[in-house]
Amino acid sequence: MPMPLEGIKVLDFTIWQHGAYGATMLADLGAEVVKVEEPESGDLARWYISQSPDGFNSYFQAHNRGKKSLSVNLKHPKGRGIIYRLATKVDVVTENYAYGVMDKLGVGYKDLASLNPRLIYASATAFGSRGPIAHWRGMDAIFQAMGGAMVNQGGGPGNRPVPVAIPIGDQVGGMIFAQAIITALLVRERTGLGQYVETSGVASQIALQSWRTLATLRHGGIDRRQSPPGRFGTNPTWHFYQDGDGQWFALGLMAHQGWPPFCQAVGRPEWVEDERFASLQARMGNQELENLLTALFATEPRDHWLARLQAVGVPCGPIYSYGELIADPQVAANDYVVEIEDPHWGKIRVPGVPWRFEKTPAGPRRGAPELAEHTEEVLTGIGGYSWDEVAQFHEEKVI
Amino acid sequence: MPMPLEGIKVLDFTIWQHGAYGATMLADLGAEVVKVEEPESGDLARWYISQSPDGFNSYFQAHNRGKKSLSVNLKHPKGRGIIYRLATKVDVVTENYAYGVMDKLGVGYKDLASLNPRLIYASATAFGSRGPIAHWRGMDAIFQAMGGAMVNQGGGPGNRPVPVAIPIGDQVGGMIFAQAIITALLVRERTGLGQYVETSGVASQIALQSWRTLATLRHGGIDRRQSPPGRFGTNPTWHFYQDGDGQWFALGLMAHQGWPPFCQAVGRPEWVEDERFASLQARMGNQELENLLTALFATEPRDHWLARLQAVGVPCGPIYSYGELIADPQVAANDYVVEIEDPHWGKIRVPGVPWRFEKTPAGPRRGAPELAEHTEEVLTGIGGYSWDEVAQFHEEKVI
Numbered sequence: 001m002p003m004p005l006e007g008i009k010v011l012d013f014t015i016w017q018h019g020a021y022g023a024t025m026l027a028d029l030g031a032e033v034v035k036v037e038e039p040e041s042g043d044l045a046r047w048y049i050s051q052s053p054d055g056f057n058s059y060f061q062a063h064n065r066g067k068k069s070l071s072v073n074l075k076h077p078k079g080r081g082i083i084y085r086l087a088t089k090v091d092v093v094t095e096n097y098a099y100g101v102m103d104k105l106g107v108g109y110k111d112l113a114s115l116n117p118r119l120i121y122a123s124a125t126a127f128g129s130r131g132p133i134a135h136w137r138g139m140d141a142i143f144q145a146m147g148g149a150m151v152n153q154g155g156g157p158g159n160r161p162v163p164v165a166i167p168i169g170d171q172v173g174g175m176i177f178a179q180a181i182i183t184a185l186l187v188r189e190r191t192g193l194g195q196y197v198e199t200s201g202v203a204s205q206i207a208l209q210s211w212r213t214l215a216t217l218r219h220g221g222i223d224r225r226q227s228p229p230g231r232f233g234t235n236p237t238w239h240f241y242q243d244g245d246g247q248w249f250a251l252g253l254m255a256h257q258g259w260p261p262f263c264q265a266v267g268r269p270e271w272v273e274d275e276r277f278a279s280l281q282a283r284m285g286n287q288e289l290e291n292l293l294t295a296l297f298a299t300e301p302r303d304h305w306l307a308r309l310q311a312v313g314v315p316c317g318p319i320y321s322y323g324e325l326i327a328d329p330q331v332a333a334n335d336y337v338v339e340i341e342d343p344h345w346g347k348i349r350v351p352g353v354p355w356r357f358e359k360t361p362a363g364p365r366r367g368a369p370e371l372a373e374h375t376e377e378v379l380t381g382i383g384g385y386s387w388d389e390v391a392q393f394h395e396e397k398v399i
Numbered sequence: 400m401p402m403p404l405e406g407i408k409v410l411d412f413t414i415w416q417h418g419a420y421g422a423t424m425l426a427d428l429g430a431e432v433v434k435v436e437e438p439e440s441g442d443l444a445r446w447y448i449s450q451s452p453d454g455f456n457s458y459f460q461a462h463n464r465g466k467k468s469l470s471v472n473l474k475h476p477k478g479r480g481i482i483y484r485l486a487t488k489v490d491v492v493t494e495n496y497a498y499g500v501m502d503k504l505g506v507g508y509k510d511l512a513s514l515n516p517r518l519i520y521a522s523a524t525a526f527g528s529r530g531p532i533a534h535w536r537g538m539d540a541i542f543q544a545m546g547g548a549m550v551n552q553g554g555g556p557g558n559r560p561v562p563v564a565i566p567i568g569d570q571v572g573g574m575i576f577a578q579a580i581i582t583a584l585l586v587r588e589r590t591g592l593g594q595y596v597e598t599s600g601v602a603s604q605i606a607l608q609s610w611r612t613l614a615t616l617r618h619g620g621i622d623r624r625q626s627p628p629g630r631f632g633t634n635p636t637w638h639f640y641q642d643g644d645g646q647w648f649a650l651g652l653m654a655h656q657g658w659p660p661f662c663q664a665v666g667r668p669e670w671v672e673d674e675r676f677a678s679l680q681a682r683m684g685n686q687e688l689e690n691l692l693t694a695l696f697a698t699e700p701r702d703h704w705l706a707r708l709q710a711v712g713v714p715c716g717p718i719y720s721y722g723e724l725i726a727d728p729q730v731a732a733n734d735y736v737v738e739i740e741d742p743h744w745g746k747i748r749v750p751g752v753p754w755r756f757e758k759t760p761a762g763p764r765r766g767a768p769e770l771a772e773h774t775e776e777v778l779t780g781i782g783g784y785s786w787d788e789v790a791q792f793h794e795e796k797v798i
Contacts, residue, residue, distance in 0.1 A: 002590070004582045004583070004585070004586050005582070005585075017610075021609070025578075029582060044654045044656070047654075048653050048654055048655075048679070052617070052618070056617055058610060058613045058614035058617055059610050059614075061613060062609045062610040062613045062614075063609075063610070098712070126714075127729050127733070128729065128732065128733030128735065128755075129733075129755075130732045130733050131728060131729040131730075131731075131732030131733055132728055132729060132732070133709075133716075133729050134729070134732075135709075136709045136714075136716070137651075137709065137712055137713070137714040137715075138651065138714050138716060139651035139653070139714045140651065141631055141637055141638075141639070141649045141650070141651040141714075142649055142651050142714050142715060142716040144649070145639065145647075145648065145649035145716050145717065145718040145719065146716045146717060146718070146719050146724060146727070147719070147724060148719055148720060148721040148723075148724045149564070149565055150639070150647075150649070150718050151718060151719065151720045151721075152564040152565060152720075152721070153552075153563070153564045153565075156720070157720045157722070160629075161639060161647050161718045162629050163629070163630065163631045163639075164552065164563055164564075164565070164567075165548070165551040165552040165563075165628075166548055166551060166552075166563070166567075166607060166608050166611065167610070168563075168565075168567060168607070171606075171607050171608075171609070171610075172571060172574070172607070175571070175574050175575065175578065175606070175607075176574065176753045176754065178578065179424075179574065179577065179578045179581065179754070180753075180754040180756070182578065182581050182582050182585060183403045183404070183428060183581050183754065183756070184403070184756060185585050186403070186404075186581060186584050186585040186588060187403050187756070187758075187759050189585060189588040189589060190588060191401070191759075193758050193759065195756060195757040195758040195759065196757040197754065197755065197756055197757070198754070198755040198757075199753055199754055199755070200733070200753070202729070202730070202735065203733065203735050203751070203752075203753035203754075204753050206724070206730075206735050206736075206750050206751070206753065207570075207574070207750070207752070207753040208565060208567070208570050208571070208574075209565050209570075209721070210420070210461045210462075210570070210750045211416075211457055211458050211461040211462070211566070211570075212565065212721055213721055213724065213725060213736075213750045214457045214460060214461045214749055214750055215457035215458075215461075215721075216721040216722055216724075216725055217725055217736065217747075217748045217749060217750070218451070218455055218457055218747070218748075219451070229564075230559075230561050230562070231562065232540055232562045238540055239540075240540070240544065240549070240560060240562075248544075248549075248560050249544065250540045250541055250543070250544035250549070251540070252536075252537065252538035252539065252540040252541050254447050254538075255443045255446075255447055256447075257443070280447070310532075310534075310535045310536065313497070313536055314536070315525075315535075315536040315537050315538045315540075315541050316536075316541060317532075317535070317537060317541035317544050317545045318544065318545060319544040319545070319549050319550060319560045320544065320545050320546070320547055320550065321547060321550045321551075321555070321556045322547040322550075322551070322608070322611055322612055322614075322615040323556070323615055324547075325545060325546060325547045325605070325612065325615075326612060326615055326616055328545070329530060329531055330526050330527065330530040330531060330532050330533070330601070331530075331601070331605075332530075333527065333529045333530025333531070333533075334526070334527030334528075334529050334530055334599070334602065336527065336601065336602050336605050337605075337612075337616065348616075348617070349616045350613055350616060351605050351606070351609045351612045351613055351616070352602070352605070353602075353606070354575045354579075354598055354599070354602035354603050354605065354606040355575065355578070355579040355582065355596065355597070355598055355602075356527075356528075356596065356597040356598070357579070357582070357583060357586070357594060357596055358594045358595040358596070358597075359586075359592050359594040360586050360590075360592065360594065
């Protein structure tokens with residue numbers, strides 16, 4: 001069975017995480033993604049963050065798996081010439097350099113689209129390509145900062161901001177970037193049009209928080225409904241508790257319809273008629289109810305409560321560390337962690353993919369490439385260069 | 400100019416946020432998305448969360464804008480008949496009910512795909528459709544809980560878990576869901592194949608945290624490199640500071656190449672040669688440097704530092720509340736907030752879209768529908784029913 005993006009070729013200039021993860025999603029979907037890297041240092045992400053003693057860089061691996069690496073010196077005229085030729089043979093160009101860098105290198109949208117009108121040229125910008133700070137540089141921390149997440153996580157305006165502990169800025173940006181590219185491929189398939197496509201780190205944060213940004217727009221700029229720090233909100237049944245062994249679990253009950261079954265499941269049928277808890281409004285912020293639940297849940301193991309609550313349709317689940325997450329049988333059953341054969345690392349376990357396509361399965365195929373690992377393969381393959389030409393490129397330090 | 404998904408029809412059974420936001424992304428891209436709702440109550444999200452006194456429900460609006468609403472009683476045989484007819488006329492069916500609910504209602508994948516082999520049937524599940532807890536129910540809090548974010552946000556195993564203040568579970572799940580559907584549309588365009596497509600809340604969390612899950616897999620289940628609570632990490636130049644007026648801003652400098660320009664920009668060129676800060680390793684966790692920066696940044700306004708640092712290419716930006724975010728001129732310049740004309744609310748400002756397509760622009764077109772607002776329009780339009788038939792459906796309480 002073919003993979004979803006089988007046959008799609010991507011010339012990938014992305015670096016670090018934001019654009020790089022987006023391009024890796026395309027590789028996980030079956031595209032042939034050729035990462036173009038500067039011959040000496042390559043993507044700087046190779047050398048920073050997450051280097052472990054055995055040389056396995058989980059940051060770089062997570063954001064570049066499944067790609068090929070082509071080293072090209074873009075400052076050499078013949079290097080640009082290689083890109084011009086490859087641009088006529090690929091479907092997509094991806095990049096997340098600071099605004100204007102690709103143009104200065106002579107490999108901007110106009111340069112490449114003029115050679116291949118069907119090309120999709122996709123830029124993962126920091127702040128969008130228009131406006132007063134279009135040329136600024138941003139990375140994960142900056143997207144979180146501007147997008148409102150840090151103030152929200154800190155408990156609202158006036159408090160010390162608190163970062164979200166996971167890289168929502170870069171990673172959500174990467175997801176939106178891949179989404180835009182796949183959409184543009186669909187448009188091209190239906191209309192024949194190639195085009196420029198742009199996303200941004202800040203825009204992705206607004207999308208991630210569309211409910212809160214809309215609420216703020218509607219309520220005149222006032223940040224309403226701020227959750228108390230360290231909580232989901234004030235609803236005792238949309239909250240988390242500890243069992244008697246200290247194991248944490250989360251409840252996700254909102255609609256009033258779920259309250260009677262909830263009371264039955266936790267062995268407190270009398271609460272259904274209890275005036276103190278008679279409506280969602282009465283339960284919101286009800287410390288008495290929260291105290292009762294805290295004491296009650298400490299009397300039995302987590303699995304007891306989860307099984308009883310799920311049996312009546314109350315959303316709930318264990319709170320896991322990453323170590324517990326990857327060991328969960330549900331994760332294995334759905335291929336959310338899989339084993340792949342990597343040419344350098346052998347059999348390694350890696351995160352799977354978040355999509356399941358019944359007829360065109362997606363999935364990781366190999367780890368990240370070594371710097372320049374596929375230079376000859378790509379130049380003689382997609383590029384159509386002879387081995388003599390490739391040798392000449394080496395000699396002239398073009399690659 | 401056409402919109403990216405112009406002409407694509409979606410029969411949308413999604414509820415609450417996870418699936419519903421994914422389907423709204425398709426509407427923002429130009430698809431005709433028909434939300435199928437139970438005639439009496441509709442999507443329960445209409446009645447919970449974010450009701451404001453004027454009746455504007457920002458939660459429901461954010462996750463259902465641009466859709467049409469069709470009320471159908473799925474428990475009535477004629478109601479199912481309507482769905483069977485519509486299933487032959489649409490491209491995509493979306494749903495995020497608990498596992499098995501759609502099958503029980505007679506509108507599962509097998510029921511509908513047998514009527515329309517080109518159909519893409521997309522399920523946003525909680526935990527995936529295979530494995531021991533496939534039938535469990537999950538919502539945002541549960542995805543955060545199982546996916547590792549709460550333990551990470553709390554500072555690692557052994558600490559009290561802390562929720563991420565924004566709904567990363569449902570919203571990232573919705574993004575991945577939309578991405579899968581668009582991919583399947585592209586596959587269908589290239590191969591003619593309709594198929595079943597599935598995503599999940601938990602899988603989306605693993606994708607969001609692919610770096611950390613990979614690091615954990617590699618290091619044998621140990622959660623390494625935990626950031627201290629309330630910080631991005633231990634690097635004083637990947638951190639946040641206050642200016643003299645109490646305004647917060649974030650720095651995102653990682654690579655060593657950026658250190659000399661950073662020192663120049665903050666007026667401390669002597670730090671370039673200072674042994675205490677001579678390498679990234681020396682600066683990581685360096686409290687002395689952090690104290691020096693804290694004192695230094697308090698001496699000038701935020702805009703001074705941001706301009707100077709950006710001038711030398713150091714990523715940085717202001718830390719914003721939602722109110723500050725939506726007021727930023729960069730946001731306006733890139734249409735990240737736009738005004739739309741809604742039939743019920745008139746001109747309203749809403750979040751824009753995170754993608755920019757040069758030749759096929761996307762964007763929000765109207766707010767969320769009233770319950771059953773488009774029932775007649777959809778039945779007589781896409782459905783091809785006569786007005787007499789529609790009247791009969793009303794009489795028999797089918798719609």
